[in-house]
Amino acid sequence: MFDKITYLDNAASTRLDERVLEAMKPYFFDTYAVATSEFGYSMGIDAKEGLMAARGSIARTLGASAEEMVFTSGETESSNMALKGVTAAVKKKKGSHLIVSRIEDFPVLNTAKSLERQGSKVDYLNVDSEGAVDLEQLESLITKETALVSIQHANQEIGTLQDIKAIADICSDKDVLLHTDATHTFTRVPLDVKKIPVDLVTISAHTIHGPRGVGGLYIREGTPIEKWMDGGYQESNRRAGLENIPGAVGFAKAVELVTPEENAALARMRDHTISKALEDIPHVTLNGSRISRTPQNANLTFHYVEGESMTLHLDMRGFAVSTGSACFSRSLEASHVILGIGGDHEKAHGSLRFTFGRYNTMEDVDAVLSSLKEIVEKLREISPLYAKSR
Amino acid sequence: MLKAGDNLKFPYTEKVLEHFRNPKNVGKLEDADGKGLEGSPACGDMVAVYLKVDPKTTVIDDIKFESYGCASNIATASIITEMAKGKTIADAKKITWQEATDELGGLPPVKRHCSVLAVEGLRSAIRDYEEKHGLVSEQEPTTEEVVRSRLKHVMNPMAGLDIVRTELVTKIEVKEGIVRVVLDLPSSHQFANAIKEDLVEKLEALWDVKEVKVVFTEG
Numbered sequence: 001m002f003d004k005i006t007y008l009d010n011a012a013s014t015r016l017d018e019r020v021l022e023a024m025k026p027y028f029f030d031t032y033a034v035a036t037s038e039f040g041y042s043m044g045i046d047a048k049e050g051l052m053a054a055r056g057s058i059a060r061t062l063g064a065s066a067e068e069m070v071f072t073s074g075e076t077e078s079s080n081m082a083l084k085g086v087t088a089a090v091k092k093k094k095g096s097h098l099i100v101s102r103i104e105d106f107p108v109l110n111t112a113k114s115l116e117r118q119g120s121k122v123d124y125l126n127v128d129s130e131g132a133v134d135l136e137q138l139e140s141l142i143t144k145e146t147a148l149v150s151i152q153h154a155n156q157e158i159g160t161l162q163d164i165k166a167i168a169d170i171c172s173d174k175d176v177l178l179h180t181d182a183t184h185t186f187t188r189v190p191l192d193v194k195k196i197p198v199d200l201v202t203i204s205a206h207t208i209h210g211p212r213g214v215g216g217l218y219i220r221e222g223t224p225i226e227k228w229m230d231g232g233y234q235e236s237n238r239r240a241g242l243e244n245i246p247g248a249v250g251f252a253k254a255v256e257l258v259t260p261e262e263n264a265a266l267a268r269m270r271d272h273t274i275s276k277a278l279e280d281i282p283h284v285t286l287n288g289s290r291i292s293r294t295p296q297n298a299n300l301t302f303h304y305v306e307g308e309s310m311t312l313h314l315d316m317r318g319f320a321v322s323t324g325s326a327c328f329s330r331s332l333e334a335s336h337v338i339l340g341i342g343g344d345h346e347k348a349h350g351s352l353r354f355t356f357g358r359y360n361t362m363e364d365v366d367a368v369l370s371s372l373k374e375i376v377e378k379l380r381e382i383s384p385l386y387a388k389s390r
Numbered sequence: 391m392l393k394a395g396d397n398l399k400f401p402y403t404e405k406v407l408e409h410f411r412n413p414k415n416v417g418k419l420e421d422a423d424g425k426g427l428e429g430s431p432a433c434g435d436m437v438a439v440y441l442k443v444d445p446k447t448t449v450i451d452d453i454k455f456e457s458y459g460c461a462s463n464i465a466t467a468s469i470i471t472e473m474a475k476g477k478t479i480a481d482a483k484k485i486t487w488q489e490a491t492d493e494l495g496g497l498p499p500v501k502r503h504c505s506v507l508a509v510e511g512l513r514s515a516i517r518d519y520e521e522k523h524g525l526v527s528e529q530e531p532t533t534e535e536v537v538r539s540r541l542k543h544v545m546n547p548m549a550g551l552d553i554v555r556t557e558l559v560t561k562i563e564v565k566e567g568i569v570r571v572v573l574d575l576p577s578s579h580q581f582a583n584a585i586k587e588d589l590v591e592k593l594e595a596l597w598d599v600k601e602v603k604v605v606f607t608e609g
Contacts, residue, residue, distance in 0.1 A: 308460035327460035384456035
């Protein structure tokens with residue numbers, strides 16, 4: 001039917017880069033030992049060196065030192081570790097109050113809810129119609145008992161970038177720890193922990209053509225954090241479990257392969273998608289900010305039609321995109337992000353998210369939009385709302 | 391190598407996909423004898439059904455639908471219009487969600503809600519026809535229970551479920567043709583008007599209802 005699949009859901013997962021796989025291979029077949037101390041056997045010492053080199057180069061990307069970077073199994077584990085680990089460490093001395101934004105991704109949002117059930121008081125920060133958090137509200141909510149503030153660097157669905165510098169300054173003035181989930185910005189949007197006083201940063205390899213199942217948590221030196229998963233003494237006794245050395249090496253390679261030119265190319269695809277959709281198709285609105293958004297994300301609502309119907313038609317034509325419609329989600333709940341920015345179910349119902357990656361081209365953008373124009377027209381033909389609007 | 395087209399893993403049967411791709415009886419009948427609208431745009435899927443009925447035989451001569459919904463909603467509406475066409479309204483009323491689903495070769499269980507809406511759309515179009523043509527056999531007086539069951543078709547846009555199940559309705563009173571509904575919502579709420587309009591439309595259609603009063607709870 002089609003000779004090509006066009007994958008435009010790179011915020012969910014990405015195609016592995018072959019060069020990443022090549023970098024990982026020796027750690028599966030030759031240097032497969034656990035990382036040992038320098039008094040161990042040769043293969044274990046080699047493995048440890050590979051792990052250390054990966055740690056160092058990933059940490060440098062954030063302006064951190066190698067010791068401040070802990071490898072994890074990905075975004076979910078990193079954010080669990082940050083919220084649960086810090087809360088456990090400071091709750092006796094300080095308190096267990098948490099502040100998170102309303103539009104966090106599930107690793108932060110549901111960890112906060114879980115801590116709430118265990119007795120933490122949690123405040124959910126409001127965001128404006130573009131998804132930026134209310135800084136005044138943040139300032140007013142911080143108390144002496146606040147254990148941690150957790151606000152994402154950019155949103156997973158609408159790509160909105162937070163003013164992380166302003167957030168970090170507020171937290172540091174009030175002497176409160178700050179965690180940020182940077183899954184959707186790491187290597188795409190600069191974040192330097194030397195310049196911005198964040199204390200913990202979640203990162204992941206799966207959004208940058210690295211292996212899935214590998215992530216990291218930056219923990220600023222001196223940050224109180226308790227080990228939340230019991231087991232061995234790996235990662236300087238901060239994260240138990242056999243180190244995923246091939247994964248760590250692959251993550252470092254993936255980081256190395258992202259270039260400013262690539263990020264600029266993604267931004268061009270994003271901008272082209274947004275302006276072409278708004279120009280070519282009537283009744284379309286942009287979700288999020290036109291300016292303050294990640295280079296790879298475009299999220300638009302096509303009014304009077306439903307998201308799953310659009311994604312299914314697109315799939316039949318070889319395009320993979322996602323939607324915030326309740327019909328598409330496993331929970332049958334409409335996107336909490338679209339509702340969080342003040343949208344209603346109707347806005348979520350017809351929303352589509354396009355996220356670009358290394359293997360997409362400008363031709364892909366033109367192709368998906370020309371298919372989408374036809375699909376939206378076809379679905380509007382049968383929509384009772386569209387008939388009403390005319 | 392993964393190629394599009396030869397590797398589609400849809401949770402839907404070929405029949406569902408066929409009705410989704412090329413839905414039957416799509417559109418609107420401007421001079422419809424009966425019409426039904428179920429669901430609400432503020433919270434999710436919506437379906438409209440239009441009927442032309444032969445007054446002598448009560449056979450459904452023509453039927454059309456419009457959908458603002460997902461694949462299950464479109465496919466169920468398409469198949470149910472095919473099933474109802476040519477049947478008397480008495481027979482068409484008896485078509486169940488299960489029969490429509492079976493005809494489609496099955497639907498994923500989580501999609502039940504979206505497809506039930508299509509069946510309800512047909513039934514409400516038939517009810518509309520019956521009410522307009524004095525065919526409601528025993529004119530059941532409107533009681534609190536009747537009102538409650540009608541209000542289960544009014545959606546709460548904040549939850550995506552109806553206003554009865556989400557406990558927005560705190561009180562219903564029926565007295566001499568006047569229905570009074572108390573909602574646990576301030577009148578300044580962003581969805582207050584949308585809910586009120588939908589609610590009034592659903593209750594005014596009842597034969598013995600003269601007036602619908604909606605009371606909001608402030609503060």
